[in-house]
Amino acid sequence: MLNFLRNRGRSERELRQETLSAYLDGELTPAEHDRFEQQLAQNSDLRNELVDSQFWQQQMRNLPARRVPRNFTLDPVLYGPPQRQFWGSAYPALRAATALTAFLLVIALAANVYMSSFSTDAVSQAALVPALESAPMQAVEVEEAAPQEIVPEEGGALPEEEVTLEAEMVADQELPAAPPATPFALETYTDKESEAAEAPIEITGAEELMPAESAAEESVEEPKFSKQEEPLDEALREELAQSLDILEETSEPPLAGAREAVPTEVAEIIASEELGIEEVPPAANLSGQEEEMSAPMSNTSSAVNIPLSLGLEKLSIGLGLLLISLAILTFIAYRRR
């Protein structure tokens, strides 16, 4: 069909010439060959044309070959191989280096993002520490007068460990039922309960000290508070438990009401023990303890995370620049290989 379309618009002479040319070169199909030989047998002009075509084809085949006027070999100075060998051999290595750098860059970026989120948490924890310090300090300032009412009748000063333990208990805003071991702690704790109800603050670091209400009660019994329990007898424990129950029942007791809820007998009993609380600024101890406990934690984590994230950022930038350079060199090697 294509031949039919191709032959449209062409004269019979042109078609005959083409068939003759193909016959001369042996390019006809067997059917076309037989048909043309029949035409040759019947047409003398066609035979004369064939003879002429064969003659000139022979003459052209016998054209003498011309000698080359000069050598066409390439000049090594102009077409030497070293440059091409360099780019040709460097291309696979550059391509592999580019892929590896891209992979490392992705890992560095992912690590940087992860470290940034981790350091953000540490910073938020560190930011909460001043809030934590301000709340107990306010409560302690209010209660400075309260400990003065309770004059220790007997005994001397309690060990400093007991004082620090009381400060830990005061720091727990979420545990209104935390049993204070000393009158001082009890007073401050009751005030704190009211303030905690007004402005509850979640202190995750303090939770490590007093994880839960029940645990708070139990913590009183832990060896940590064992020194306070030593001088207290069972009766005192019962009274303390009663006072805790009372405190739990009261939702937002006012400051004065909270004080009234606390049995004074308990305070007197506690005060009868050898407290020997000197005029030590409780706020300072409290804040100092809190700083010691919470600050190292946040400082440690932030101290570790900040340099690490900075290092990862620098590494990411370096890898990015290296990737760009390698990509350019790889493209040049690809074009010149």
Added chain:
Amino acid sequence: MDEAALINKAQDGDLAAFNRLVITYQEAVYNVAYRIMGEPQSAEDATQETFISAYQALKRFRGGSFKSWLMRIATNACYDELRRRKRRPQSSLDRITEENESFAFLRSPDEGPEQAQQRLEMVKAIEDCLRELPDDQRITAVLGDVEGYNYQEIAGITGVSLGTVKSRMSRARSKLRDCLQGVKELLPASYRLTTNT
């Protein structure tokens, strides 16, 4: 060293191996370029351009006939040279001078001067008639009738279909036959008889 080994070494960057290939094929490439271009200077330029392009593209040669691959590059170089020559045509006087210098090789020691002269006239007539053909038909006629390539090879070298090759070949031979008809009649009968055998 065989041709395949030379090609492999040349592909690895051995310029000396490639130059050995150049020496092997430069005469064939030059003659094709000369028949297509019709004059020596353009044929030289096309031949040099052919081997430079071949060296640069050698890594893309995937096997097969190296000569056919070279001829394809030579044909393209001739096309480029023809387009360039159309922009700055060469004077006919220069062409004649160059042709006279290159015909010295046609003389054969065992033929007389008359026969040599007849052969010279025949060659010049054929080359003149080839020069008159359109570029596409001339290239097809040179590759087919002068160099002996079949239609399939010509189609691969020139990058056209088999039907187009048949058509161009037919038209070229028809025009050559008409152009050379007068020359043939001037040839002595003895010459025609001896060359036909």
